[in-house]
Amino acid sequence: MDRLSVVLPAYNEELMVGKACRVVGKILAEAGISYELVVVDDGSKDRTWDEIVKAGKKDPCVLGVHFSRNFGKEAAVFAGLAQATGNVVAVMDCDLQHPPQTLLKMYRLWQEGYEVIEGVKSDRGKEGFLHKKCAGFFYDIMTRATKIDMKNASDFKMMDRKAVDSLLSMPERNMFFRATSSWVGFKTASVEFEVQEREAGQSKWSAWSLIKYAFTNIVAFTTVPLQFITVAGLICFLCSLVLIIYSLVQYFTGHAVEGYTTIILVLLLIGSAVMISLGIIGYYIAKIYEEVKHRPRYIISRIVRGGQDEYGQINHDRKRGTYL
Ligand code: UDP
Numbered sequence: 001m002d003r004l005s006v007v008l009p010a011y012n013e014e015l016m017v018g019k020a021c022r023v024v025g026k027i028l029a030e031a032g033i034s035y036e037l038v039v040v041d042d043g044s045k046d047r048t049w050d051e052i053v054k055a056g057k058k059d060p061c062v063l064g065v066h067f068s069r070n071f072g073k074e075a076a077v078f079a080g081l082a083q084a085t086g087n088v089v090a091v092m093d094c095d096l097q098h099p100p101q102t103l104l105k106m107y108r109l110w111q112e113g114y115e116v117i118e119g120v121k122s123d124r125g126k127e128g129f130l131h132k133k134c135a136g137f138f139y140d141i142m143t144r145a146t147k148i149d150m151k152n153a154s155d156f157k158m159m160d161r162k163a164v165d166s167l168l169s170m171p172e173r174n175m176f177f178r179a180t181s182s183w184v185g186f187k188t189a190s191v192e193f194e195v196q197e198r199e200a201g202q203s204k205w206s207a208w209s210l211i212k213y214a215f216t217n218i219v220a221f222t223t224v225p226l227q228f229i230t231v232a233g234l235i236c237f238l239c240s241l242v243l244i245i246y247s248l249v250q251y252f253t254g255h256a257v258e259g260y261t262t263i264i265l266v267l268l269l270i271g272s273a274v275m276i277s278l279g280i281i282g283y284y285i286a287k288i289y290e291e292v293k294h295r296p297r298y299i300i301s302r303i304v305r306g307g308q309d310e311y312g313q314i315n316h317d318r319k320r321g322t323y324l
Pocket residue numbers: 008009010011012013042070071072073076092093094095097202203204205
């Protein structure tokens with residue numbers, strides 16, 4: 001018997017999480033799909049967890065997972081995938097910005113034999129001008145890095161158990177779900193959807209957290225910034241060749257004393273190039289350090305299914321996202 005697990009990461013979503021469970025549950029039940037809702041509370045500071053427990057008491061198909069603190073959306077998605085038991089798993093935001101009706105379309109494609117079904121934004125919803133430009137720039141880099149068109153990619157996806165297991169078996173702690181789920185390959189289809197307005201609560205991303213997110217994911221997917229350093233080095237070398245020739249000519253024609261400004265400029269330029277390069281290398285080293293520590297991806301502090309405590313029945317590795 002086929003079963004669809006829907007993973008819903010939730011951070012401070014007390015206003016939305018109950019409704020999301022109700023709406024998604026109703027749509028799937030009406031379509032006659034056997035389902036499970038895996039709601040991951042990413043260490044919320046409001047009443048989100050109470051709402052999840054309440055939703056579980058009404059609908060036994062709700063599995064609530066509670067993190068010991070906020071580990072971020074990627075970790076929450078990963079934990080949801082790890083706890084999901086269905087043979088097909090969907091991931092969607094719990095603010096209902098991803099229209100739940102689209103799940104039915106995705107499910108039909110899965111029945112037709114597709115193994116990864118991507119939700120693609122038909123437009124990016126309401127976003128400020130600067131936000132749009134920055135997001136565009138970020139996705140340009142990511143598209144090049146992953147060689148997968150990421151322009152309108154989203155975290156709204158449905159995946160066959162095979163694809164989920166291949167994601168779960170990846171050792172890296174720093175997982176960019178949106179790109180990695182395409183990277184694993186498999187028979188892929190995409191479904192367009194319109195980003196809905198957020199009904200209640202507010203976006204959990206600040207400009208700063210988005211910038212950090214962008215850098216982390218670029219570094220997780222490509223080493224091109226390291227090659228920039230080589231290119232910058234080459235450019236510096238070519239410039240110095242010109243300067244060397246110029247200085248020699250000056251020396252032999254007897255105008256050598258001038259050129260103090262040139263020296264200062266060259267020193268400053270090369271100094272900053274070296275420091276920026278060290279910074280880029282340092283950033284990669286920091287990421288390597290984080291991976292090497294092998295800290296758990298997340299720590300689960302509570303699990304309830306249908307409002308009943310299930311913490312004792314989950315094995316230790318599942319509680320921490322450390323499988324390897
Ligand atoms: N989210 C999360 N942990 C976080 C930030 C966000 O689990 O640290 C969840 C959030 O509850 C929502 C989804 O990720 O279900 C998308 O977040 P949001 O709606 O704030 O992002 P936006 O739609 O503005 O991109």
